[in-house]
Every structure is written in structure tokens, then in C-alpha cells.
Amino acid sequence: MPAIQVRGANLVYEVLGDGGPWVVISPGGRRGLTSDRALGMLLAEAGFRVLVYDRRNTGASDIGFPGTSESHEQAEDLLALLQALGTGPAYVAGCSSGARLSLLLALHHPEAVRALLLWRVTGGPYAARKLAFNYYEQFIAAAESGGIDAVARTEHFAAMIAANPHNRSILDRLGADGFVAAMRRWLAGFHQGSGYPVAGLSPEEMRRIALPALIVPGNDRIHPRAPGQAAHRLLPNSEYREIMTEDVDVDVDFAAWEAKTGTLAACFIDFLRRRETLAIRRP
Template sequence: MPVTQVRGINLVWDMLGEGSGPVVVISPGGRRGLASDRALGLLLAEAGFRALVYDRRNTGAADIALDGDSESQEQADDLLTLLQALGCAPAYVAGCSSGARLSLLLALQHPQAVRGLLLWRVTGGAHAAKRLAHNYYEQYLQAVARGGIEAVCETEHFAGLIGANPTNRARLEAMGAEAFAARMRRWLAGFHQGAGHPVAGLAPADLRRIAVPALVVAGNDRVHPAEAAQAAHRCLPASTYREVLSTPVDLDVDFAGWEAATPRLAAVFIDALRGWDASRR
């Protein structure tokens, strides 16, 4: 797949669909790579859109990079630069969970690059804040304290990044344990700053400043409760609220349920995209 250097790091991407139709860029949740939402992208491409799927920094086969004060902010800046480099801006921006956070930041700070937002499984609540702080940052601080960079390289996530992109081991080794820990602590502090909002990562006042059209599809599990999506919908001035999986489940993350619901989610997105496109003509 193509590789583009963005802000000093290499991102891997793929464009699904042909022609000159509008681009929909998809940012998955967690630290998952482009493969996780490729099926969604293919369904959007079948409907006539071009779907850009990509590995964000620290996901898939992209480079490891721990710069800045906020992981979501770094990823939002990366996406803006990638869209500009590929000549795809403005684009429709779709994001799930952590991908929704970076998508909202992009729309807040660079509305000229965003035609509309497709958000699903928005994160919020005390349970999500505690779980994600551990999953994203604290477990790696524990690993580096226990066994240095070698212990970090042996964790499931970073071992996967090295397996997909062997140059990532050299990046971690060059960074060293002390710098790795300092950067991870900085990102943890940045995460905590916004984790207490109804929509993790953005204050309600910031959400109210986002004027682009938005579709908000509620989540159904403990990390992505419907209440977070409802809060986003109330704050975003040009949003529509939908449910695809309406029955709450007692799981941290309902991976299986949402994988099975991909065709239904795609249909909801396609309806919104076609409506937005028609209104622009």
C-alpha cells in the first residue's frame, strides 16, 4: 500500500473506490489500524464514494511517534496534513471512539478541511476515562518501569507495530526508556485534561463551535455509552442522532456486535452522505 511522509513520520494508506467523487476518510477506534474498518470503506466505495483508510501514527504499519502534549491532537494534525498531501481536502471525516475525538478536533480547528462528520461509538463517562487511561498509557509506563524499552517492545501493541514495521524497534531504542516514559506521561496528562467531559476530549463549549454537518451514531457499551453520543448531539449545532445497536451490552467494548452491524452502519452513513451532497448542489 502507498506510504506518505506526514510531519516527519510515514503513514500507510489506501484509497478504496475510483472516480472523482467526494472522499470519506475513516479513523478507527482505539489504536487499531486501517484493516479494522476496511469493510466499512468498501461498502462506502460501492455506493460511489472514495474511502480513504489509513494507519495513524502508532497503529498498523505506520511509524511510532510520541510527540506533543496530546495523542488525539497529534493525530488530528497528521490527518490534516495527509489530506492536504493527497489533494483530498475538504473531505467527509468519519471516526469511531478515539477516531471520533481526532475528527472533532480537526473540524473544530480546521473546518475548511471538513465537509461533514460521521461519528460513531463516541467515548464518555468515568468508566471509559479509567479504562482508556490504563489501556493507552499506564500499562506502558508500567512496562518501561519494569523492564525498560525491551519490555515495551514485548507488549502486545508495540510488538504488533514492530512486526508490521520493523523500523519501529529502532525508533523505540533510539528514544530510550527515560524519554519514552516522559512522553507517555505527557500524553496521559493530556488525556486526563479532557476525559471528564461528557464527550471525552472536548469541552461542550468547543463542540458548540463546530458548525459542519454531523451524524452521531450512538454506542452501546461501557466505554461508548449512548449518553456520550446524546451529549455530542445536543452540543453540535448541525447534528443528527441515530442508533444502529440500541440495546446496551455489559461489555467494555462490543467488538463483535459492531463488526456484524457494519452493513447497517454503512447504510446510515450513505444516506447522510447522499443528503449532504444533494444539499451542496
């Protein structure tokens, strides 16, 4: 797959479809582009040009820990990627952590976003504790107990090194002390926004996002229904659609959501086509 250097990091990407309005998809967690490629293919088959990509620190892209907030850095990376590819304003879709970065992009760079498509929005105290461990604390513990070699052996970073061997040299240059400092900096940035109804943005910031949005809430411990409902209440120009009708007592309901890929795609395509029709009707 092609890669392009964005803000000092090589990001791997793929464009699905030959034409039509641009849609970019940002997955949840630290998952790579393959996790939502099936969704992207369905959107492309419906006439949209879909950008899927490995964010910094995911998939085969480069490792890097700039700034004070991972989600803010991911939003700035996405802006630079869209500019480098010459997409113009795009429909921006995001799941979980991808929803956070999408909201931040819309807040700080609304000119780059035509509308938002957000699903499995994150929030609540359980998600805040669990994600702090998943994203940062487990890797801090590995570095402090076994140095950068231990970090490189963790499941996440071992997979990134296997996909992109250059990532091992990036970790080596950073060293255990530099890595721990970066993780603690990002952990502090995460905690600054983790207590809001929608993790990552204050209610006041959410209300300032006037762009059209479609919200599809989650149904598990890390993506409970309440943050999606809060996003709908706070975003002044949003629609709300439920796909999962029952809540489940698991951290992430991966299998059930994968089975609903076609339903989610249908919801997105309906929203996108209505937005396109409105755009054509405007003088």
C-alpha cells in the same frame, strides 16, 4: 500499501474507490486501517472515494509521540495527510478515539471538513479510567519494570514492530526514560479532557463546531449511549441515529458492531447522499 511522510512519520494508507467525494475513516482505539476497511469498501461501492489509513502508533505506520495530546497530534496528522493527497475538504468519519480526532480537526480546521460521521463516541468515568490504562499506564509500567525491551514485547508494540521493523529502532533511540516521559505527557493531555460529556472536548468547544454531523451512539462500557446523546445536543447541526437498541455490560462490543457494518454503512451513505444533494442544489 503506499506510505507517505506526514509531520515526521510515515503513515500507511489505502484509497478505496476510483472517484466521487472523499471520505476518510479513522478507527477507534489504536486499531489500524484493516479494522474499518470493510466499512470503507461499502462506501466505495456506493460511489465514494474512501481513504483508510494507519494513524501514527497504529498498524504499519511509524511510532512517534510529539506534542502534549495524542488526539491533537492525530488530528494534525490527518490534516497533513489530506493535504498531501490533495483531497480538498473531505467527509470525516471516526469511531471512538477516531471520533475525538475528527472533532478536533473540525474544531481547529473546519475548512478541511465537509461534514462529520461519528460513531461510538467515548465518555464517562469508566472510559476515562480504562483508556488511561489501555493507552498509557500499562506501557509506562512495562518501561519502568523492564525498559524498552519490555515495551517492545507488549502486544501492541510487538505487532507494530512486526508490521514495520523500523519501529524498533525508533523505540531504541527514544529509550525507556524518553518513552516514559512521552507517555506521561500524553496521559496528562488525555486527562485534561477525559471528564467532559464527550471525552476530549469541552461543551463550549463542541458548540463551536457548526459543520453538519451524523452521530451514532455506542452501547457498551467504554462507549455508552450518553456521550453520543451529548454530542448530538451540543453540536448545533447534527443528526442522531441509533443502531444498537440494547446496552451491554462489556468494555467493547466488537462482535455486535462488526455484524452491523452494513447497517452502519447504509446510515452513512444516506447521510452522505443527502449532503451531496444539498451541495448540488446550492447556487
